[in-house]
Amino acid sequence: MPPKNVDELPKIPHLDKVAHFVFYFIFTILFFLTFQNNKENVKKVANIYILSFVVAxxxxxxxxxxxxxxxxxxxxxxxxxxxxxxxxxxxxxxxKYINKKLLINVK
Structure with a gap:
């Protein structure tokens, strides 16, 4: 048990919603990159966007x-x-923005 003289941490409203946003933001990027980095799937990038969205x-x-x-x-x-x-x-x-920038820089 914590000591009684310890102040309670301030409550941040809707912190759980921020956590949900951040988790799914990171999860989606990692999921997307997993499939994008597979050379067989590079031509199917549009499908990777759809798959990433549907899975998340x-x-x-x-x-x-x-x-x-x-x-x-x-x-x-x-x-x-x-x-x-x-x-x-x-x-x-x-x-999508990053991929577009990378494709422009490669050409």
Whole structure:
């Protein structure tokens, strides 16, 4: 138990939503790069964007559904799904921008 004279840390509103955004942002980039770096898949970049989105979105939905159905102390939250999706979309837009810049620099 912490001592009684220790002040409680300040609460940051909606910190969990920031965590959802950051996790899915990083997850999507890593997932995307895993497939993009495979030389056989380079021609299928558009499909990699779609696959990355579908996997990240599905994972977010599944986790929230599982939280709601199999745990007693947690509940699913549609705003968590929204911020998961937002992190994924921002990551994919960033990857599209970076890939476009890299292709211009290669030519």
């Amino acid at each position: 979105f599905s994972l977010g939905i599944c986790i929230e559904w599982l939280q709601n159905t199999i745990t007693q102390d947690r509940s699913g939250d549609l705003f968590d799904v929204l911020f998961n999706t937002f992190g994924t979309v921002v990551a994919l837009i960033g990857m």
